[in-house]
Amino acid sequence: MPHLRFLVITLIFTVVSANAQTSETSNPPLWKQVKVNPIAAMQVWTTYTMGAEVYRSDEAKYEAVDDRLNFQLRRSRFGFKGDVGDRVKFNFTVAADLVGRDVLAGTDGGANNGASPQVRLWNAYVQWRLSPESEKLYLVTGYQVPQIGRESITSALRSSSLEKAWVQNYLRRHLVGTGPGRAVGVNVGGLLLHEKLSWGYDIGVFNPAMNANSGNSVGEVYSPLLTGRLVTYLGDPESKSYTTDHKLNYFGQRRGLSLALEGAWQAKGDAFQDNYGYGFDFLGDYDGWSLDGEYMVLGRRGEEAIATSAQTAYLRMSYTFELGEYWLEPSGMLAQLSGPVSAEDQAAAATLSAFAGEESVVDLGGNFYFTPNLKLSLHYTFRKGDAGAAGPGATVNNYFFQSGVGPILRGDWLGLGLVAIM
Structure with missing residues (x-):
């Protein structure tokens, strides 16, 4: 695994070089x-x-398959994190x-990970506080999630719905x-903390999609992916220290x-000719109540005035209350994709390899927490889609296609889930 070794070596050298000045001026060795x-x-x-x-x-028609029970290891994470100084x-x-996943189950995701599951790199980054005495300026470099989209930057293991809103996909x-x-890239971010009004920001430069040369190049024409996010905190911020990790439930705190x-x-x-996304997101917490959501416009422009765009959005609410030494959290979520539905607009989307049609998801259920890091969940998910002019057999969005x-x-699905975090 030469690429994995290279990433580990790069990670170590980045940590060492970033902390070299500190180690030279302090007594303890590095x-x-x-x-x-x-982890x-x-x-x-x-x-x-x-x-x-x-x-x-x-x-030229759809045919029903048997309803089915499915057991799967939906997600697992292993590794390490730490500090240098x-x-x-x-x-x-x-x-x-996705270990054990039946591809005809209603849940989202790729194909079954197989009898001998494959392991992939998930995160490999270094976060350096450039401002010695404050949270105003950080540099994050390595393999990471670009800081855009509330659902994309929030861990699925911390979601109050059983599955994340698939708008992130x-x-x-x-x-x-x-x-x-x-993607591999560099992100600069920070927090400007005050008593009742604070701000956070992130600006990133990343490798764009590597779709050419068997996934090893962006192609003959090169442009980096640029991202930015500015957040205002009214009342308590989400964290008193800068982080690229996010959560939703603060258990009344x-x-x-x-x-x-x-x-x-x-x-x-x-x-x-260009590829873009823009929008807004929010998170409100008040005692046990939590309300979060986002709205994004995803667009592309091509040659000869060809253009396409789609909108994604989700809204989720939950309330967490104590049951003795445990917590119960009823929750509900709505998620939506609104893309082109006419024949002309869908042709433009196909030319630009963009999404089309419509999809909607409703998740209703509840979570029982033994601790904030150990929970049981029971949810029901309703799904529907509209392929528009593309008609039966189209694969214009996630509702209509499964790898x-x-x-x-x-189909709709009932799910019982267990999350355990160390």
């Missing part, structure tokens, strides 16, 4: 300033899917997801080109509102 903590987490699901259908091209942090995480694939949404504006842009590439199968109509 190796004594390193603190390492293990381990998993999400296990039991689901029952109803009403799924598969498209039969020879008959008081100004440098690092994170190295691998993942094994549309955003990530539109900007980065992959569902995990990670936060009274604050986060309002963010964000955008991303990539200039000319092989497949388009390993092809054109489908996803």
Whole structure:
């Protein structure tokens, strides 16, 4: 695994160089300033899917498949994180997801990870506080999620819905080109903290989607992916220290509102003249109440005035209250993709490899927390889609396509989940 070794070596050298000045002026040697903590987490699901259908091209129609029970290791994370002195942090995480998944189950995601599951790199970055005495200026470099989109930058293991709003998948694939949404790049960010009104910001430069030369190049025409996010905190901020990790539930310990504006842009590439996304997101917490959501416009422009755009949005609410030494959190979520539905507009979207049609998701259920890091969840997910003029057999968005199968109509599903985080 030469690429993995290269990333580890790069990570170590970045930490060492970033902390060189500090180590030279302080008494403890560098190796004594390193603190390492293990990372381990998993999400296990039991689901029952109803009403799924598969498209039969020879008959030009959808055909119902059996309802099904499915057990899967939806997500797992392993690795380590730590500090070098008081100004440098690092994170190295691998993942094994979708183990045991039946591709005809109604849940989102790729194909079954197989009897011998594959492990992939998930995070590999270093975070350096450039401002010695404040949270105003940080540099984050490595393999990471660009800081855009509330749902994309929030861990699925911290979500109050059983599955994240899949609008994150549309955003990530539109900007980065992959569902995990990670890219190698540099992000500059920070916090400006005050008593009742604070601000946070992130500005990033990343590798765009590597779709050419067997996934090893952006193509003959090159433009980087640029991202930016500005957030205002009214009342309590989400954190008193800068971080690229985010959560939703503060178990009654936060009274604050986060309002963010964000955008991303990539200039000319092989497949388009420019590629962009912009919108807003929010998170409000008051005692046990939590309300979060986002709205994004995803667009592309091509040659000869060809253009396309789609909108994604979600809204989620929950209330967490104590039951003795435990917590119960009823929650509900709405998620939506609104893309082109006319024949002309869908043709433009196809030319620019963009999403089309419509999809909507409703998640209703509740979570029982033994601790903030150990929870059981029971949720029901309703789904529907509209392929527009593309008609039956189209694969214009996630509702109508499953890798390993092809054109489908996803079913509704009932899910029981367990999340454990160390």
